[in-house]
Amino acid sequence: MSKTYDVIVWGATGFTGRLVAEYLLKQYEVGKEVSWAIAGRNKAKLEKVREELNNAEIPLVVADSHDRESLEAMVKQTKVVCTTVGPYALYGNLLLELCVEHSVDYCDLTGEVQWMRRTIDAHHEKAQENKVKIVHCCGFDSIPSDMGVFFLQQEAQKRWEAYAQEIKYRLMGAKGGPSGGTVASLDNVAIEAKEDPKLMEEVILNPYGLNPKGEQVGKDVPDLNESAYDEDFQAWIAPFVMAVINTKVVRRSHALSHYPYGKNFRYEEATHVGPGFVNRVKASITATVTDALFNPGSILKWVIDQFLPDPGQGPSKHQRETGFFKIILLGKSADGKTLKVKVKGDRDPGYGSTSKMLAEAAVCLAKDRENLPENFGVITPSTAMGAHLLNRLQENSGVTFSVVEE
Ligand SMILES: NC(=O)c1ccc[n+]([C@@H]2O[C@H](COP(=O)([O-])OP(=O)(O)OC[C@H]3O[C@@H](n4cnc5c(N)ncnc54)[C@H](OP(=O)(O)O)[C@@H]3O)[C@@H](O)[C@H]2O)c1
Numbered sequence: 001m002s003k004t005y006d007v008i009v010w011g012a013t014g015f016t017g018r019l020v021a022e023y024l025l026k027q028y029e030v031g032k033e034v035s036w037a038i039a040g041r042n043k044a045k046l047e048k049v050r051e052e053l054n055n056a057e058i059p060l061v062v063a064d065s066h067d068r069e070s071l072e073a074m075v076k077q078t079k080v081v082c083t084t085v086g087p088y089a090l091y092g093n094l095l096l097e098l099c100v101e102h103s104v105d106y107c108d109l110t111g112e113v114q115w116m117r118r119t120i121d122a123h124h125e126k127a128q129e130n131k132v133k134i135v136h137c138c139g140f141d142s143i144p145s146d147m148g149v150f151f152l153q154q155e156a157q158k159r160w161e162a163y164a165q166e167i168k169y170r171l172m173g174a175k176g177g178p179s180g181g182t183v184a185s186l187d188n189v190a191i192e193a194k195e196d197p198k199l200m201e202e203v204i205l206n207p208y209g210l211n212p213k214g215e216q217v218g219k220d221v222p223d224l225n226e227s228a229y230d231e232d233f234q235a236w237i238a239p240f241v242m243a244v245i246n247t248k249v250v251r252r253s254h255a256l257s258h259y260p261y262g263k264n265f266r267y268e269e270a271t272h273v274g275p276g277f278v279n280r281v282k283a284s285i286t287a288t289v290t291d292a293l294f295n296p297g298s299i300l301k302w303v304i305d306q307f308l309p310d311p312g313q314g315p316s317k318h319q320r321e322t323g324f325f326k327i328i329l330l331g332k333s334a335d336g337k338t339l340k341v342k343v344k345g346d347r348d349p350g351y352g353s354t355s356k357m358l359a360e361a362a363v364c365l366a367k368d369r370e371n372l373p374e375n376f377g378v379i380t381p382s383t384a385m386g387a388h389l390l391n392r393l394q395e396n397s398g399v400t401f402s403v404v405e406e
Helices: 015-028 043-053 068-076 093-101 113-129 143-160 180-195 197-204 243-256 277-293 299-305 317-321 349-367 381-397
Strands: 005-010 036-040 060-062 078-083 105-108 133-135 166-175 228-230 235-238 266-274 324-332 338-345 377-379 399-404
Touching: 005 015, 005 349, 015 036, 015 043, 015 349, 036 043, 043 060, 060 068, 068 078, 068 093, 078 093, 078 349, 093 105, 093 113, 093 133, 105 349, 113 133, 113 180, 113 197, 113 243, 113 377, 133 349, 133 381, 143 166, 143 243, 143 324, 143 338, 143 381, 143 399, 180 197, 228 266, 235 277, 243 266, 243 377, 243 381, 266 277, 317 349, 324 349, 338 349, 349 381, 349 399, 381 399
Parallel strands: 005 036, 005 078, 036 060, 078 105, 105 133, 133 377, 166 266
Antiparallel strands: 166 324, 228 235, 235 266, 324 338, 338 399
16 A cells, blocks of 8 residues: 655654654655654644754644554554654553554664563564564664674674674763653663562563563573673673663564574673773772662662653753764674674764664665565564664664774
């Protein structure tokens, strides 16, 4: 069936959705190679966003998460819905259900693992039947991890004719800041986990919590939750707040691909802090703060909250443009060879780079559809889009993947 739009960005009145629209306008203009529209629940707010973007040609679509009719009308008009309406566990259910029902591809920025588990259980099979791609985690979590592993393994094959058996992700540096929407989403995960010990045990603390049921075993252990010394990097490391999402996405990709790296494949993530005593102390402090983020009701969490933004707010343009991230992935072969890959972003991770990654994922789903891997269901960025997404990211988004030659 012919569609009016390639992509509709739902949530364009929010902090991140607006950045996605800004990027699409700059990269693809309006009504040219990619036909796209902005959507939200409030027409006046959408008009204001359009005015601020200074382009009266951008089409507007009004749809509220609680109004089935408006959501269905939106879904039917487009090939892909790209949503930044979060917390997704609160506002995302009906949209996702309708995308599956109407065979409309979908991408989002959720990092809410509890919700992802629920969407997998409720929709994966039907989405496979309907040949729909439902792709969570198309931002800083988890594209650098998922596509970084994909890239590293391609390079390992070229060099070794074998895959790495173990990969370590180290966040070497980043500059940016959180938005109120992300804070609200993280808080929602922590609150749900605290209220439901089964969810904590079966999904959040389970390294394979997003794997298909019956396939939740492997060599990996729960994510790092204290400071430690890493011999490979000769440095102190600390827990990485997004590891709880990213590591599970990487393992789900592996499972959905039928374990090409072998059943003994291991993957973990941490923040690189550095060598020496001062960094040892910094690593311990980082571990304490990370722990508090997942501990609603603690005094430290209350103190941290005083410095965090409200929904709709986030890092300034200057902070985004001077922001960056740098990740090193270290792969090891079964016979001890090593390969390092660098993943870099030219904007702050959470918003500047995230909005470009999400927009490119949406465009990839819409424009490269015929050539994408034949994987459907509630899947991951690498299994949904593979090399096509990698190429678009490398060419357009300022997120680069390269081998570190040593
Ligand atoms: N994975 C990552 O790397 C990453 C990075 C950034 C953000 N995120 C996630 O992205 C999400 C959005 O973050 P944000 O900072 O952009 O949040 P935000 O500024 O609070 O924006 C939320 C958007 O949702 C809309 N909305 C709220 N309730 C709605 C409803 N009932 N129907 C339709 N729309 C509704 C809001 O519309 P109104 O303007 O009308 O209120 C707004 O457009 C969060 O879940 C966050 O965690 C993830």
